[in-house]
Amino acid sequence: MKVGIVANPHKPGAKAALKRLGDVLETSGMEQVYEKATADLIGRSDGLGGLELAETADMFAVLGGDGTMLNAMARLGGTSKPIAGINIGTLGFLTSCTDDEIESFAAALKEGTYSTSRRTLLSARVIREGREPRDFMALNEVVLARGQTGRLVSLSASVSGELLNHYRADGIIVATPTGSTAYSLSAGGPLISPSAEVFVITPICPHTLSQRSLIVDDEAVIELSPDDTSEGPMLFTVDGRDCIEIVARDRVEVRKAPQELNLVRLDGRSFYAALRQKLNWRGG
Amino acid sequence: MKVGIVANPHKPGAKAALKRLGDVLETSGMEQVYEKATADLIGRSDGLGGLELAETADMFAVLGGDGTMLNAMARLGGTSKPIAGINIGTLGFLTSCTDDEIESFAAALKEGTYSTSRRTLLSARVIREGREPRDFMALNEVVLARGQTGRLVSLSASVSGELLNHYRADGIIVATPTGSTAYSLSAGGPLISPSAEVFVITPICPHTLSQRSLIVDDEAVIELSPDDTSEGPMLFTVDGRDCIEIVARDRVEVRKAPQELNLVRLDGRSFYAALRQKLNWRGG
Amino acid sequence: MKVGIVANPHKPGAKAALKRLGDVLETSGMEQVYEKATADLIGRSDGLGGLELAETADMFAVLGGDGTMLNAMARLGGTSKPIAGINIGTLGFLTSCTDDEIESFAAALKEGTYSTSRRTLLSARVIREGREPRDFMALNEVVLARGQTGRLVSLSASVSGELLNHYRADGIIVATPTGSTAYSLSAGGPLISPSAEVFVITPICPHTLSQRSLIVDDEAVIELSPDDTSEGPMLFTVDGRDCIEIVARDRVEVRKAPQELNLVRLDGRSFYAALRQKLNWRGG
Amino acid sequence: MKVGIVANPHKPGAKAALKRLGDVLETSGMEQVYEKATADLIGRSDGLGGLELAETADMFAVLGGDGTMLNAMARLGGTSKPIAGINIGTLGFLTSCTDDEIESFAAALKEGTYSTSRRTLLSARVIREGREPRDFMALNEVVLARGQTGRLVSLSASVSGELLNHYRADGIIVATPTGSTAYSLSAGGPLISPSAEVFVITPICPHTLSQRSLIVDDEAVIELSPDDTSEGPMLFTVDGRDCIEIVARDRVEVRKAPQELNLVRLDGRSFYAALRQKLNWRGG
Structure with a gap:
């Protein structure tokens, strides 16, 4: 499993989150390949262009919010390989988890305990x-x-x-x-x-x-x-x-x-739960 | 082609519209069969109950507005045979035409120049x-x-x-x-x-x-x-x-x-045109 | 200054909040008079009916949420004396503070560092x-x-x-x-x-x-x-x-x-801040 | 009574409506004075600039829709003298009547059977x-x-x-x-x-x-x-x-x-009736 990694370099905390993600994936024995600007951010010189990355990797981890996901999706040329968004701080509608959950995210990738949510483009x-x-x-x-x-x-x-x-x-x-x-x-x-x-x-x-x-x-x-x-x-x-x-x-x-987009959905995460949280829904 | 006829007896003009519909269908050589209360309204004693009518007729003409359509649909037991609503006065969302158009309605039935719009129940x-x-x-x-x-x-x-x-x-x-x-x-x-x-x-x-x-x-x-x-x-x-x-x-x-409902749609009538008219949409 | 006290007896925490309010007002040297059901709740036998309470007290402290305020207002017969709501737990639109703030509330009453917000009935x-x-x-x-x-x-x-x-x-x-x-x-x-x-x-x-x-x-x-x-x-x-x-x-x-209602507004509390908090407004 | 007249020269029918208004006001014995572009439209060379017109006239008749009213109001420098809008064709929210009603409009001016609706700016x-x-x-x-x-x-x-x-x-x-x-x-x-x-x-x-x-x-x-x-x-x-x-x-x-604007309101015209008509309100 080769994971293609893209980050929003302008997001505070991106660098630290990238390092942690890299470490965790390495520990889990998963290969990593970086998008160019993302690689630059952590001093790697082996970054790839968006389309080349889309070709090479088996799935993608995008560090940032929903806006970063939209940008990454465009740069990857509308790939149908699984994409997981890791939001820094809060949860988004498109992202799969927050940077607090990088460990369980990596474990889910390794063990395959995730599904994908097909999204129309x-x-x-x-x-x-x-x-x-x-x-x-x-x-x-x-x-x-x-x-x-x-x-x-x-x-x-x-x-x-x-x-x-x-x-x-x-x-x-x-x-x-x-x-x-x-x-x-x-x-x-x-x-x-x-x-x-x-x-x-x-x-x-x-x-x-x-x-x-x-x-x-x-x-x-x-x-x-x-x-x-x-x-x-x-x-x-x-x-x-x-x-x-x-x-x-x-x-x-x-x-x-x-084409369609395939968003990674960790087991136990639901669209309705995301609605309730993001839109501040309260019941009683 | 046997047309089952249901009317809202409380709608002003129902009786006159029924007579005209009967005459026009007869002229066109189409058989007619009446729902009980509807038959009573014009002095016929051969009216049938809703489910029997649903069994007997090949399609249905309902005289009244959207409310009459909803009632008739229920009494016909959710039939999937074509149903055409003839609104008295104005146009509805469910009805196929107004009582001013009974002639062209009958012609369309005879010549088959209509389609049906499938509606989920x-x-x-x-x-x-x-x-x-x-x-x-x-x-x-x-x-x-x-x-x-x-x-x-x-x-x-x-x-x-x-x-x-x-x-x-x-x-x-x-x-x-x-x-x-x-x-x-x-x-x-x-x-x-x-x-x-x-x-x-x-x-x-x-x-x-x-x-x-x-x-x-x-x-x-x-x-x-x-x-x-x-x-x-x-x-x-x-x-x-x-x-x-x-x-x-x-x-x-x-x-x-x-079951599904099949609403008769006369050729040239569009759902969007009905929206524009019923909801008073104006452009420029 | 004689403070008339009304509580929602069904609200969890009402009894404890009442005791604290009583202690704090006593320490501050303010007289207290209780509505009947409220007095009963803490074992006092000197409770008054709503209209009598409205007559006797100089201002009112109501323990509960917005619903309790609406009820108290009705029982007090639409008094125009200042009314302060003390919400148990969260902040309401009508209440002046939460039960966490009973001390500063009593201090504000004593020192007069509050204004009243006139409300049309x-x-x-x-x-x-x-x-x-x-x-x-x-x-x-x-x-x-x-x-x-x-x-x-x-x-x-x-x-x-x-x-x-x-x-x-x-x-x-x-x-x-x-x-x-x-x-x-x-x-x-x-x-x-x-x-x-x-x-x-x-x-x-x-x-x-x-x-x-x-x-x-x-x-x-x-x-x-x-x-x-x-x-x-x-x-x-x-x-x-x-x-x-x-x-x-x-x-x-x-x-x-x-009549008009006069809601106590502690200094520094704003209607717009309450909107932002209660309606979950977020800016950037 | 000197009526200052402003028209939207681009509105179809403006010229004809202007002529009729001029004739009717003349018959009623009311003096007329024209804004420059409006005068040009009907071949008069005695048109005045907006501010001069605002100074000279006792009230204003504006031919056009709500947009023309907004423009005229700006050109007249926020006058507080009565302004009447005469819409060509349909009724607007700001206009007093349509061009079909020029005769009754002139009669109302002459006899004073109108009120003004003060509008905040x-x-x-x-x-x-x-x-x-x-x-x-x-x-x-x-x-x-x-x-x-x-x-x-x-x-x-x-x-x-x-x-x-x-x-x-x-x-x-x-x-x-x-x-x-x-x-x-x-x-x-x-x-x-x-x-x-x-x-x-x-x-x-x-x-x-x-x-x-x-x-x-x-x-x-x-x-x-x-x-x-x-x-x-x-x-x-x-x-x-x-x-x-x-x-x-x-x-x-x-x-x-x-300043405030004073819109002429012919007797019997109501704001609520205008709402009902302009917003297509229907009751039963």
Whole structure:
């Protein structure tokens, strides 16, 4: 078993956690291979680029929070090999454990006492007349939203070729079940269990109050486009990261990606328990 | 083709609409068979009971609104033969057309220019120690909610054996995609396309503000139960209709029913267009 | 300074907290007088009825949570003398401190290092043809809601004689700023600073999604009434406590009460800090 | 009575409506004076600048929708003389009548059968170290929100010197009662009656779900500021119009403006009726 290791070098405590992880994996007799910037952080010169790492390792351990997971996933090119997130400090939605649990994490890897949670990825294509289409991949969501303006924008969404609606809003989100706990939730969307084979389309601050989130099956192809040629450019964002301008007559096509992500889930950890903890749910 | 006809006798205009439907079907050469109360309304003595009608007819035309559809569906015992709702006056979410369109409706039946939209049904079982379990079937939703009290109630939900949460709330709704436009929507839930194979669990006025709707795949078994033996009985409701009391230590198990409903959809009618119209969506 | 003491006898730890409070007040040289059930709890035979206590004491210390405060306020007949809530365990919205702070609480009383936060009360009158009107007083809210039924109810609200709206909903809440953190919040209402001279009218699960909470100035007279004589009785509830049935043609008139409540606020405690703590607000 | 006339020249039908208004006012014996661009539109060369018009006229008739009203209000420099909006086509929240009602509008002016609805204005000051402060006036709202980025921003709000909260959100809105039906409503805020002397602070898509709108009395001074020096500039927007960049260490102070706006309200028109119509409220 060869474990590929990626860390967020800007996270306080990353270096110490990396050392501990390295020691523990070594003790357990598991091979380690490091991503380049991560290797640099602890003075190793044998780091690999993201795609090479994706090729070489059997599974991945990512040190950092949910944002680090999103970045690592992108750098690894959408690998379907198991990925485990080790959060420094608190628990995240994507991470498998905290850095306090590195020992039991390593033991679980060695003994195979973990399962993987399959996560759908979004594939988004930005189409502009007379240009090569540009392709993006998202784990959480893609967003088409107003750019540098204080006004609502006009945009359309269609589902598998059928008009859903014309919106006057701050923008519109298409999220996976995984992304349902991120921006879509802030914009009023529902939570979605990872096993539900759906996407959610959530308008952001729609002018018409009855324009709620819509759940569609994940075989649907969702198209987003600006509606009004007189408005300025909109922003198209992928997992809160890449950011490109969209102008009138551009179209964004969103569908399920052929790849899937496999998140490591330690035995006894549950999605609902994570919801209860992260969202401060209390019962009685 | 034998059309089974059911009407809401209390709806103004039902009698006139029935006559017109009868005439039009006769002209089109289609056989008609009437549900008992419906037959009585127009002076026919050959009406059949619900289950007998379900057996005899090849498809069903229901005159009335969404409420009439829910009632008819229950009386027909959850038939999977095509059902078409003809709304008197306005358009509903479940109905296929309005009474203004009876001619084109009959033509569509005759020529087969319609499709059916498959709708998942919920099967709910109420379990009480020392009693026979009681079974119910819902097209929209089942609800466990506070009874005759001004206070929040304590209740638990689990999904396929795993605790979802303990709630302090007015109650909790489990809805199908079809029911996503009914009570769940009023309680803050999302819209769900009929083709998404999911249920939505929506807490009603939860005390903890982050307790949003949760989407689960429709293979899940959802269990609801009162949490606090010192609170009075709760109400369990099916499609806003049946209403029984639930006490401490009772449990309600909700799962996908083996039957499905097949709603007639005239060609050119779309679910999204119905959303836009019924929810007063406006774009620009 | 004579301190009137009321406790929730059912709260675990009430007896111990009472003893400590008694000792500390005695040490500080402040006179104590007890409500009857509270006196009984610690074996004193000199307890007074609520109204007599309200008359005798200069201020009040209430041991328990927000619910105990609401009850005590009712039993004291809406006194305007300062009331301090001492919560056992956690902090509440109405309480001044926790039982861990009894010493500093007593010191603050003695040295006068506290202010009072004036809280508007609601006066509600239930009017039925041919009967004496019945009057109620609320600190949080009054609610007109569906009774023992699984269906939405029809009801009207008017503001100072002008129709606000006909609703199809689970019910409707009229809340004070103090009550804005209670049931109205669960039903989707806004938070209201205690110094804002307004009420909030919040529909509960309205069928029409654009029917949001409405803020009105607190000189307004709000009238609620059932709209449909064919529906069963509704429930009228005051601070989640009293509960009476309302039938067709009954009316409920809600206005600002002539009395006000004066909550003791220890120096350095802020309403916004309480919001941040109770609602689990986090920034970065 | 001298009526100052302002129109949105880009609105289809503006020219025809202007002519009719001119004719009707002339017939009624009322003097007319035109804003410059408006005069140009109908070939008059005697148009005045906004401030001169504000000085000269006794009241104002504005032809256009709510956006035109916001613009006219700004150009008239926050006059407190009565302003009547005449919407072309539909009814707005700020407008007094539609262009179908010009005759009855003129009659009401002549006979004085109208009242005015006083509307609070916001005064906002943008403060940057080492620069002259910049002042703005808003009828609806001011907004501090993320600029050209796909990420949430970190910002703080304080109320009269006391910290309200640190937010992770798309931005934050401070709105008047008048603005409560505009952007704040889209972001989840409540409706506010014009007579309530409050502002509403509404976070836009806050990361923490319990961060609801807060109502504060309109004597409060609200301060907004970026929280994180490493994030890019934010956008500050006034009534969806002016748009300036705000950087770390800038502060925005928002308070009630000394001026007020007086909207003409024809007798028999009600704020609640406008809500019901504009928000598609339905009862039974």
